[in-house]
Amino acid sequence: MNILTNIAPVKITLTILTVMMLSLSSVADAQVLVSSGSFHSVMPEVKGEPVEVDSFYLDKTAVTNKQYSKFLQDHENWQPGNVPSIFAYKGYLKSWENTNSDEVVNPDQPVTNVSWYAANAYCQSVGGRLPTLNEWEYSAQLMDFDSLDEAREFANSLMSWYSTFDNENIGAVGSTGIENRHGVKDQFGLIMEWVEDFKPVIANDLSLDCGTVGRMQKLGNAYSYAASIRYITRMSFSPKSTNSTVGFRCAYDVETIEDQKASL
Amino acid sequence: MKSIKLTFTLIIGLLLTGITSLSYAQTDEYEMDGKTFGMPEAEVFTEDYDGPPVVGDHLSLLPNLEPLDYKGNKTHEVRIDIIAQEIEVADGVKYEAWTFGGTVPGPVLHVREGDRITFTMKNRSDEEVTITEPTKEGSPFMQQVAQNNYMKAEEATMPMPHSMDFHAGTVAKDDKWRTIAPGQSIKFDWVANYAGSYIYHCGTPSVLMHTAMGQHGVVVVSPKEGYDTEYEVDKEYVIVQSEYYLKKGSGDLYQYDYEAAQNRNPSHVVFNGHQTILHDQPLKANAGDRVRFHVSNNGPSGTSSFHVIGGIFDRVWLEGHPFNEMRGMQTVLLGASSSATIDMIVPEEGKYILIDHEFADAEKGATGTLKAGPREK
Numbered sequence: 284m285n286i287l288t289n290i291a292p293v294k295i296t297l298t299i300l301t302v303m304m305l306s307l308s309s310v311a312d313a314q315v316l317v318s319s320g321s322f323h324s325v326m327p328e329v330k331g332e333p334v335e336v337d338s339f340y341l342d343k344t345a346v347t348n349k350q351y352s353k354f355l356q357d358h359e360n361w362q363p364g365n366v367p368s369i370f371a372y373k374g375y376l377k378s379w380e381n382t383n384s385d386e387v388v389n390p391d392q393p394v395t396n397v398s399w400y401a402a403n404a405y406c407q408s409v410g411g412r413l414p415t416l417n418e419w420e421y422s423a424q425l426m427d428f429d430s431l432d433e434a435r436e437f438a439n440s441l442m443s444w445y446s447t448f449d450n451e452n453i454g455a456v457g458s459t460g461i462e463n464r465h466g467v468k469d470q471f472g473l474i475m476e477w478v479e480d481f482k483p484v485i486a487n488d489l490s491l492d493c494g495t496v497g498r499m500q501k502l503g504n505a506y507s508y509a510a511s512i513r514y515i516t517r518m519s520f521s522p523k524s525t526n527s528t529v530g531f532r533c534a535y536d537v538e539t540i541e542d543q544k545a546s547l
Numbered sequence: 548m549k550s551i552k553l554t555f556t557l558i559i560g561l562l563l564t565g566i567t568s569l570s571y572a573q574t575d576e577y578e579m580d581g582k583t584f585g586m587p588e589a590e591v592f593t594e595d596y597d598g599p600p601v602v603g604d605h606l607s608l609l610p611n612l613e614p615l616d617y618k619g620n621k622t623h624e625v626r627i628d629i630i631a632q633e634i635e636v637a638d639g640v641k642y643e644a645w646t647f648g649g650t651v652p653g654p655v656l657h658v659r660e661g662d663r664i665t666f667t668m669k670n671r672s673d674e675e676v677t678i679t680e681p682t683k684e685g686s687p688f689m690q691q692v693a694q695n696n697y698m699k700a701e702e703a704t705m706p707m708p709h710s711m712d713f714h715a716g717t718v719a720k721d722d723k724w725r726t727i728a729p730g731q732s733i734k735f736d737w738v739a740n741y742a743g744s745y746i747y748h749c750g751t752p753s754v755l756m757h758t759a760m761g762q763h764g765v766v767v768v769s770p771k772e773g774y775d776t777e778y779e780v781d782k783e784y785v786i787v788q789s790e791y792y793l794k795k796g797s798g799d800l801y802q803y804d805y806e807a808a809q810n811r812n813p814s815h816v817v818f819n820g821h822q823t824i825l826h827d828q829p830l831k832a833n834a835g836d837r838v839r840f841h842v843s844n845n846g847p848s849g850t851s852s853f854h855v856i857g858g859i860f861d862r863v864w865l866e867g868h869p870f871n872e873m874r875g876m877q878t879v880l881l882g883a884s885s886s887a888t889i890d891m892i893v894p895e896e897g898k899y900i901l902i903d904h905e906f907a908d909a910e911k912g913a914t915g916t917l918k919a920g921p922r923e924k
Contacts, residue, residue: 526730529706
């Protein structure tokens with residue numbers, strides 16, 4: 284099972300390609316720098332050591348229906364009906380009445396019902412990529428709380444959210460009021476989000492059984508409990524999965540953005 | 548260039564898929580002690596199916612048990628889809644439940660020891676499914692829900708990964724009990740090797756959350772030769788005890804209370820999924836009847852000290868297995884996912900209260916009524 288070693292060269296190639304194919308999309312304030320650091324993962328294979336994460340840029344908000352609609356205009360092969368079944372289940376963009384940019388329904392809401400393949404294609408089209416699992420989780424945990432009680436309360440509300448997702452009334456991006464210390468918004472409380480390696484190799488060993496949550500409870504608090512629900516839910520997806528609660532945002536290598544800025 | 552990138556993405560995607568679909572070591576079918584082991588590998592696939600969520604001749608709504616109208620053994624084609632439903636679990640208490648087939652607990656499956664079950668399940672949690680319109684297809688369960696929608700079920704969606712763990716099945720969980728994403732289906736065989744009443748539940752972590760959200764039910768496996776009695780019973784009912792952990796949400800609906808579930812402090816402990824259903828619709832019998840209860844405690848975390856006020860259990864088969872016979876019991880202690888088949892003589896006309904004699908549970912709802920009419924024989 285050498286999947287990791289198989290993936291690594293592919294990833295490097297992808298990164299090179301991404302840089303080579305960089306489009307000159309505007310670098311406004313849509314992305315923020317998440318500076319390097321470390322965090323504690325709930326993944327059982329990480330033995331208490333913090334996970335180091337390099338600096339990267341991340342979209343402040345999830346990709347909206349409006350943004351995705353524009354992507355479809357330029358990439359007809361991703362329009363519903365044109366997408367081969369190996370890239371998405373039938374529910375792909377099922378809530379969309381039409382794909383005309385002028386008449387996008389709920390333009391400021393995050394796009395959902397997109398497969399991992401579609402999310403990848405979108406991020407590549409804007410010169411980015413999906414954040415890695417560790418990047419996403421690291422950013423999500425850069426929250427500042429005034430007290431342990433406040434953190435606990437927040438974690439409890441996360442658990443409620445994971446069990447009572449109101450997918451019929453998803454708000455606009457930026458509407459949750461939840462923000463990390465760099466200004467990345469809505470990593471919780473709006474939708475679930477695709478990450479590049481949503482199903483890490485350990486997923487197979489875990490086999491997602493009753494003990495999994497316990498094994499992930501190393502930090503012994505509600506926050507890690509909520510995190511374990513998130514990891515497990517993601518791990519269960521197929522890259523073709525199209526859920527009404529799953530969307531995405533893009534990440535960018537630091538060099539990519541700096542090159543982009545330099546060329547402007 | 549673009550097509551190269553697409554190919555790379557596809558390869559990574561296929562690798563990600565591949566991680567869960569590595570081939571499973573498959574044991575060929577064999578017999579031991581008259582039981583059948585070694586089922587074919589489960590199949591995970593996608594299908595366009597949008598029919599009734601519960602299909603099969605021997606599936607019913609609690610407290611009913613469909614009679615086994617066939618001789619010997621057979622293969623059952625059974626479908627129980629996963630759907631979200633807004634349901635009422637006590638007066639004025641509604642929440643969006645995660646369910647097997649649309650109710651909590653899910654449908655009761657009745658088979659005979661030695662029967663084979665070809666089971667199909669689609670994860671339709673991201674799809675609105677109506678369970679209350681009468682349909683000729685499906686199962687007795689579908690008709691019974693249409694006639695008696697006591698949970699006031701309404702369509703809802705709540706996409707989550709789920710799985711099925713039949714305690715009545717003897718298989719490798721990493722194959723048959725695999726978690727499937729919304730939109731996926733799974734199909735596998737199992738043989739009901741042991742007689743008794745067995746729970747089924749979702750085994751996807753957090754199991755506490757998934758079962759507390761409503762994903763559990765019961766399979767009744769009747770013994771090949773029946774129970775060793777010199778009589779036939781007059782009435783047969785299925786009773787499931789379970790807990791809810793709910794708190795008021797922001798709107799009218801209630802929602803999962805994570806802390807209460809962790810601390811084993813249920814908001815409701817109920818029979819057959821609803822706090823008052825067995826009082827609103829009492830079980831019926833007559834004085835002098837022999838009543839058989841298949842009682843299962845589905846938890847997720849509590850015990851049940853099952854008692855009937857005014858009765859003594861004439862015979863009790865622990866876990867419902869004919870070998871485990873006890874006589875003259877006042878109370879049967881059931882751990883989480885434990886069951887008993889209980890025969891009781893209804894002494895005289897009047898009311899009998901089914902109760903979890905752990906009174907904290909009783910006062911949270913774990914009671915019901917058996918209403919006995921006059922003696923007919």
